[in-house]
Amino acid sequence: MELDYDVVVIGGGTAGVTAATTARRHYPKKKVLLIRREERTLIPCGIPYMFGVLDDPCKNVNPEHILSIRGIEVKIGEVKQIFRQDKKLLLSTGEEIGYDRLVLATGSRPAIPPITGLDRKNVFWIKKELEYLRQVLAALEQAQRVVIIGGGFVGAELAEQIRKYRQLDVTIVEILPYCLYTSFDEEFCFEAERELQALGVKILTEKKVAELAGAERVQEVHLEDGTVLPADVVIVTTGVRPAADLAQAAGISLGPNGGILVDRTMATSDPHIFSCGDCAEKFSFFGGNPVQIRLASVAAMEARVAGANLFVRRRESPGTVGVFSSKIGEKAFAAAGLIERIAEEEGYDILLGEASAPNHHPSALPGTFETKVKLVFDRYTGILIGGQAVGSDSVGELVNLLSACLLHRMTAVEMAAFQMGTHPLLTPSPPAYPLVVAAEEAAVAKLEPKQED
Amino acid sequence: MELDYDVVVIGGGTAGVTAATTARRHYPKKKVLLIRREERTLIPCGIPYMFGVLDDPCKNVNPEHILSIRGIEVKIGEVKQIFRQDKKLLLSTGEEIGYDRLVLATGSRPAIPPITGLDRKNVFWIKKELEYLRQVLAALEQAQRVVIIGGGFVGAELAEQIRKYRQLDVTIVEILPYCLYTSFDEEFCFEAERELQALGVKILTEKKVAELAGAERVQEVHLEDGTVLPADVVIVTTGVRPAADLAQAAGISLGPNGGILVDRTMATSDPHIFSCGDCAEKFSFFGGNPVQIRLASVAAMEARVAGANLFVRRRESPGTVGVFSSKIGEKAFAAAGLIERIAEEEGYDILLGEASAPNHHPSALPGTFETKVKLVFDRYTGILIGGQAVGSDSVGELVNLLSACLLHRMTAVEMAAFQMGTHPLLTPSPPAYPLVVAAEEAAVAKLEPKQED
Numbered sequence: 001m002e003l004d005y006d007v008v009v010i011g012g013g014t015a016g017v018t019a020a021t022t023a024r025r026h027y028p029k030k031k032v033l034l035i036r037r038e039e040r041t042l043i044p045c046g047i048p049y050m051f052g053v054l055d056d057p058c059k060n061v062n063p064e065h066i067l068s069i070r071g072i073e074v075k076i077g078e079v080k081q082i083f084r085q086d087k088k089l090l091l092s093t094g095e096e097i098g099y100d101r102l103v104l105a106t107g108s109r110p111a112i113p114p115i116t117g118l119d120r121k122n123v124f125w126i127k128k129e130l131e132y133l134r135q136v137l138a139a140l141e142q143a144q145r146v147v148i149i150g151g152g153f154v155g156a157e158l159a160e161q162i163r164k165y166r167q168l169d170v171t172i173v174e175i176l177p178y179c180l181y182t183s184f185d186e187e188f189c190f191e192a193e194r195e196l197q198a199l200g201v202k203i204l205t206e207k208k209v210a211e212l213a214g215a216e217r218v219q220e221v222h223l224e225d226g227t228v229l230p231a232d233v234v235i236v237t238t239g240v241r242p243a244a245d246l247a248q249a250a251g252i253s254l255g256p257n258g259g260i261l262v263d264r265t266m267a268t269s270d271p272h273i274f275s276c277g278d279c280a281e282k283f284s285f286f287g288g289n290p291v292q293i294r295l296a297s298v299a300a301m302e303a304r305v306a307g308a309n310l311f312v313r314r315r316e317s318p319g320t321v322g323v324f325s326s327k328i329g330e331k332a333f334a335a336a337g338l339i340e341r342i343a344e345e346e347g348y349d350i351l352l353g354e355a356s357a358p359n360h361h362p363s364a365l366p367g368t369f370e371t372k373v374k375l376v377f378d379r380y381t382g383i384l385i386g387g388q389a390v391g392s393d394s395v396g397e398l399v400n401l402l403s404a405c406l407l408h409r410m411t412a413v414e415m416a417a418f419q420m421g422t423h424p425l426l427t428p429s430p431p432a433y434p435l436v437v438a439a440e441e442a443a444v445a446k447l448e449p450k451q452e453d
Numbered sequence: 454m455e456l457d458y459d460v461v462v463i464g465g466g467t468a469g470v471t472a473a474t475t476a477r478r479h480y481p482k483k484k485v486l487l488i489r490r491e492e493r494t495l496i497p498c499g500i501p502y503m504f505g506v507l508d509d510p511c512k513n514v515n516p517e518h519i520l521s522i523r524g525i526e527v528k529i530g531e532v533k534q535i536f537r538q539d540k541k542l543l544l545s546t547g548e549e550i551g552y553d554r555l556v557l558a559t560g561s562r563p564a565i566p567p568i569t570g571l572d573r574k575n576v577f578w579i580k581k582e583l584e585y586l587r588q589v590l591a592a593l594e595q596a597q598r599v600v601i602i603g604g605g606f607v608g609a610e611l612a613e614q615i616r617k618y619r620q621l622d623v624t625i626v627e628i629l630p631y632c633l634y635t636s637f638d639e640e641f642c643f644e645a646e647r648e649l650q651a652l653g654v655k656i657l658t659e660k661k662v663a664e665l666a667g668a669e670r671v672q673e674v675h676l677e678d679g680t681v682l683p684a685d686v687v688i689v690t691t692g693v694r695p696a697a698d699l700a701q702a703a704g705i706s707l708g709p710n711g712g713i714l715v716d717r718t719m720a721t722s723d724p725h726i727f728s729c730g731d732c733a734e735k736f737s738f739f740g741g742n743p744v745q746i747r748l749a750s751v752a753a754m755e756a757r758v759a760g761a762n763l764f765v766r767r768r769e770s771p772g773t774v775g776v777f778s779s780k781i782g783e784k785a786f787a788a789a790g791l792i793e794r795i796a797e798e799e800g801y802d803i804l805l806g807e808a809s810a811p812n813h814h815p816s817a818l819p820g821t822f823e824t825k826v827k828l829v830f831d832r833y834t835g836i837l838i839g840g841q842a843v844g845s846d847s848v849g850e851l852v853n854l855l856s857a858c859l860l861h862r863m864t865a866v867e868m869a870a871f872q873m874g875t876h877p878l879l880t881p882s883p884p885a886y887p888l889v890v891a892a893e894e895a896a897v898a899k900l901e902p903k904q905e906d
Contacts, residue, residue: 049877300884304870304889323872365506393846396876423779429498430752
């Protein structure tokens with residue numbers, strides 16, 4: 001028996017679900033099928049919280065009804081091969097499914113670092129699989145000492161949750177000078193590390209893991225400098241790689257970082273096949289170079305572009321801005337676009353603006369703490385190219401305001417007269433609003449010294 | 454003795470302070486004087502919280518050091534007259550002060566509604582004067598029943614604080630169909646009223662006050678429909694009017710709403726005199742018509758334009774967007790630009806987008822509640838003309854993201870592929886992010902029915 005669909009989406013993660021729902025919104029008469037391997041899918045960014053504040057891992061499962069209420073059919077199964085000539089898929093069951101448009105949203109898999117002994121028992125990755133994560137949780141129940149290899153967002157959030165809610169001995173081993181170093185400038189990394197350390201998380205930076213030693217089960221983490229860390233459980237969070245095998249086997253072009261090559265409409269080298277999310281190659285909003293930024297929020301944006309373009313060309317992705325946020329301890333950290341260090345590495349001549357203010361006004365109001373903003377501008381054009389912030393939970397939306405400023409290439413001069421709304425209980429005060437004050441600092445720095453004469 | 458300054462700013466509120474600090478930033482060699490009447494100035498938006506959560510009214514006083522560290526001189530005094538020909542000011546002390554550039558930031562004063570008996574004892578306004586507000590607080594100490602005339606932001610916030618922290622019997626009398634009716638569409642007003650009512654605040658809408666009756670002290674509020682409300686204290690919060698007398702006496706042009714007429718550089722009809730804040734006439738970002746929106750955040754923006762333009766023409770105000778936020782009970786309410794009702798009154802053919810999602814993902818995380826967004830687009834161009842939101846405190850920054858979208862005249866199509874950052878503890882999930890989902894709803898609604906064939 002052969003089933004045919006107008007649209008087949010492979011992958012049940014953020015990209016797949018959003019592409020399918022967008023396709024149905026834009027083309028309500030089309031028959032849409034989503035094929036995924038997992039019976040139940042996880043909310044990817046919620047995974048660290050399955051190890052802490054969420055008392056039941058099932059609470060991080062995606063609600064299934066979103067697909068059914070949108071009229072999207074779901075098949076649990078594995079696609080073995082794509083026959084592009086015939087526009088057909090072969091499933092591992094032998095079943096064949098015809099498509100008119102195909103969306104590849106096959107996601108990513110953990111990157112494997114060059115460490116000996118990764119195959120020992122109690123060495124885990126963060127996979128988006130409920131049953132696998134239950135095994136990690138079971139191992140943690142028996143553990144005293146946990147070593148997390150990699151201090152990016154996932155490693156830092158995981159360390160925070162395991163330490164805070166399980167009181168285990170937690171050590172992060174990071175190869176770079178700071179945790180979160182690819183996303184933040186040093187002063188923000190330092191503040192995040194201080195939050196982790198205040199909770200009792202140990203942090204070793206500029207350290208490389210050589211070997212995971214032990215009998216059957218991992219017992220020690222050996223660093224290249226000779227340090228030996230005892231460990232009952234090791235969790236490896238050293239990033240992800242695009243899962244592009246299916247596309248590659250079908251002769252679809254890949255990009256320089258191994259993701260499925262896409263144009264700005266999210267079409268692959270086959271015009272009937274689109275791709276979005278972690279499996280798709282990413283290009284920077286700043287200059288168009290390939291970047292390794294894989295985020296659920298980027299996946300959702302790409303899926304909204306792919307899904308809308310399936311039958312009529314409707315929108316384009318402007319490239320990946322990269323908008324991050326996290327909460328470590330009591331503080332929210334967020335960044336959008338280029339940080340100072342990376343902007344300089346990319347060859348920009350930059351102008352900085354920095355400002356800080358209490359998140360309530362007057363600051364005597366309860367629950368007040370400081371919101372700090374750092375903006376990076378291109379000196380030549382005055383255009384914003386990046387921003388970072390730390391403060392209360394509202395920083396999670398403040399960074400989205402920064403993203404809007406980035407996407408519209410706002411200049412320091414424009415941002416210095418930005419019309420924000422303010423409220424005593426919700427934001428810093430109008431004269432001190434840090435985004436605007438930081439922009440004014442950069443706008444004024446751009447002036448010639450003798451302007452006023 | 455005659456003192457001369459390069460820049461004199463009249464007014465010590467948000468506009469005056471921000472204009473003075475901006476002038477110093479842009480023209481660091483210029484001598485700047487700020488003249489104000491009050492020994493100590495209040496944070497205007499913080500005033501309702503002096504009646505509740507702030508246990509000491511002095512905690513809502515502006516920090517004085519901001520002016521001194523910027524090298525701005527301060528004089529406490531009253532300007533009686535402006536001699537424009539001589540570029541001189543006459544103070545009530547008889548002192549004369551010369552200026553090269555003058556900034557009028559004389560603010561606003563409470564509007565006086567046509568009610569009989571406003572001169573009775575225990576009838577108060579919300580003035581930005583510490584000693585006056587101490588009298589209101591003292592009267593409340595003796596009171597049981599408080600009637601607030603006017604259910605705008607100030608009235609609603611005041612009612613909430615007095616009820617919550619003083620457990621008095623509080624009634625709001627509002628002439629319009631809902632509280633907050635000039636800033637929000639009905640469904641948001643309804644939700645805000647429900648929060649107030651849950652705290653025990655009584656609300657009477659579509660009711661007009663005829664008279665405040667009593668012996669010496671106010672004892673009753675008589676409504677036009679015959680209802681009599683007993684009252685120990687009455688607070689009138691029926692809006693403000695620009696304080697433009699000084700400018701008018703000096704022959705400076707006023708605008709249709711009685712504010713000081715300014716161009717987009719914030720210059721008045723006298724090119725050496727600028728004006729900003731509540732005393733300046735406001736023009737809408739949407740079409741340029743005069744509007745009655747007086748906010749500290751608008752004052753700060755205008756002051757940043759005025760201060761930068763004093764000696765070299767550097768920036769323009771694009772007009773007043775109007776960005777509001779407030780917290781009533783447990784919910785934050787915010788709006789930017791035009792609401793549905795006013796957009797229709799202004800003659801737009803509109804498209805709506807509405808969406809709602811939990812502010813955390815998964816929603817099982819603690820402290821989760823719904824964030825609801827409503828967007829108003831111009832159907833013809835697809836451009837955003839307004840947005841409203843209700844939810845957690847982050848709505849205070851979410852509305853600033855809406856303001857950035859408005860200022861850049863983003864379309865529904867652009868916003869539907871907006872690159873936001875998301876985080877389980879800080880924002881809704883990527884597929885459900887309500888601003889984007891609402892924009893997509895409007896973007897799709899714009900499509901012709903037969904687009905896909």
